[in-house]
Amino acid sequence: MANVHIKPIGLLDMLYFKSKKVKRDSIIDATAVKELKADYESNIKAHERHPGNQEFVIEDIIIRGRGDVRSYVLRKKDGTNPAFFRAGQFVVLRQMIDGKLICRPVTLSCGPSMTLEGKCMVTVKRVEPDGFLSGYIHDNWKIGDTIETSGPQGTFYYEGIRDAEKVIAVAGGSGITPVFSMACAIADGDEDFDLTVLYGSRTRDDVLFEEEFAEIMKKTGKVRVINVLSEEEDEGCEHGFITADLIRKYAGEGTFSVFAAGSKGMYDFLDGEAEKLGLKKKYYRKELYDNVSRPWEYEGYPMEAKDKTFNLKIKMCDKVFDIPCAANENIMVALERAGIAGPNRCRGGICGWCRSRLLEGTVFIPEETDGRRAKDKELGYIHPCASFATGNIYIEMPNRRN
Ligand code: FES
CATH class of the missing domain: 3.10.20.30 (Beta-grasp domain)
Known part of the structure; x- marks a missing residue:
């Protein structure tokens, strides 16, 4: 090991620093005063990636399930691309209703690559009787309308250094949207992990994104979806609730993460099942936004x-x-x-x-x-x-x- 000698600061050093300061001050005084640039490249880039506000025009409306779920395809109004996001993130919708600004988070229900085509998609389920904004959106939003959102937010996305390589996503009802976004991202090559989706619905008619998931499974072997129906039996589907045994059946051997997205009722049940699985805290993650009511x-x-x-x-x-x-x-x-x-x-x-x-x-x-x-x-x-x-x-x- 090399010997390191630390010299104490002496009088000569002090004089040296003093002379340096004089020189530095003279350079500063001699420098012409220039106005600061209004926009630095780094600030422009940061704003593009993390905008406070995004204005969109509604390009298409897709009615899903029993008609109580609608996807809105949104094109950026100024012709630029929407902010790129991590699959599973949400934006906050901002809507004036009777002169009052109402804000609600809604998951981006598409792959992040869609932003490169200038658009993205959000999916809204009409919630009765608590749906303060969802009812308004279903009744009023039409193709060609301008709407406003925040930039992408949230931390419910896959993180390689924290999550296991194998993810079991447990989704209930319209909680499927962040999981669908993750599946799109895997199919598009924007994310790389194995995703098994246990998707709980009451009946087959309540299943959302079924055709899109089928396309994704054709495109990549890294995604598989199992529908779990609680109120009917159907070929190729599991029947009942998503229990620890069912998760174990599809997770197989080795470490896995559980990502849950659904209602409070589903989380209450799943918390008990996660305990039975003995999952480490970091391997059990829940999408919690906008879940605080009752x-x-x-x-x-x-x-x-x-x-x-x-x-x-x-x-x-x-x-x-x-x-x-x-x-x-x-x-x-x-x-x-x-x-x-x-x-x-x-x-x-x-x-x-x-x-x-x-x-x-x-x-x-x-x-x-x-x-x-x-x-x-x-x-x-x-x-x-x-x-x-x-x-x-x-x-x-x-x-x-x-
Ligand atoms: S809006 Fe996030 S903590 Fe209240």
């Missing part, structure tokens, strides 16, 4: 608050608003109903974009969707998209930003 279904909810309406005082910069806040809906929804557009993205308590301070009162936050940092919990910060008032509350929220 707080009384979560453990620890104070039932005496259910069905009540409280007062929500909210401070945003120099303005203070007083609005009603129903205990049964999250604080973000109460703000939207009052026409106040707060910052939001995932709407599942995870991304932290809506991080606000609880100044007075109490809220209920389901543990499953409590994505706050430990320090934030200590300092009284909440994520309003995943918090429910359990009494009168006062919060401080930053202004909306894209």
Whole structure:
């Protein structure tokens, strides 16, 4: 090993540094003042990849399933390509309804390569009676309309250094959309992992993307789809629920990850099955966006608050608003109903974009969707998209930003 001699800083070094400073200052003084460029190449590229806003024209509408699911093919309005994304990510739809800005995340239900043709696709299921925005979209969006979204968001995508090479995707109903996007990405060569999809539907008529999946399976041996029907039996399909035994049957030997995308009911069931499988935490991943409704279904909810309406005082910069806040809906929804557009993205308590301070009162936050940092919990910060008032509350929220 070489000997390293560290010389202590002496007087001569100090004089040397001092002379250097004089020289440096003279160079700075002699340099002509130039205006900063308005746009640096790196900033332009960063903006293209992570735009705050994207405007699209609806190019086509595809009706699926029993007619309660629609895919919207969207072409970028300015003729450029939409931001490239990771299969499984979502965008936030922004829609003005009766003068109020309503935002909801929706998965990009296409392969990322589609963006290279200037377009992408989102799929929306009409949700009754909770579908504040989905009903509006089904009833109003038509070909040729202009709509607005955020850039791609979310972390529900395959990551080679974290996930196993073999993935069992468990999808329920319209939860198939991020999984379909992953299958497209594998077929197009944008992702490289083995994907087995256990797709739970009530009947064969409820199955979505069946023809598209068949095309993908013809194109690549890395994707296979097994339909699991709960209310009927059909040739080539499994029958019943997606249990640990069924997952084991299709996973075979070796390590695998489970990616789950569906409703809270499905997750509650699957959590127990994942425990039976003895899956490490990192190998069990759930798509959680926009999944926080019906707080009384979560453990620890104070039932005496259910069905009540409280007062929500909210401070945003120099303005203070007083609005009603129903205990049964999250604080973000109460703000939207009052026409106040707060910052939001995932709407599942995870991304932290809506991080606000609880100044007075109490809220209920389901543990499953409590994505706050430990320090934030200590300092009284909440994520309003995943918090429910359990009494009168006062919060401080930053202004909306894209
Ligand atoms: S919008 Fe993501 S945590 Fe609230």
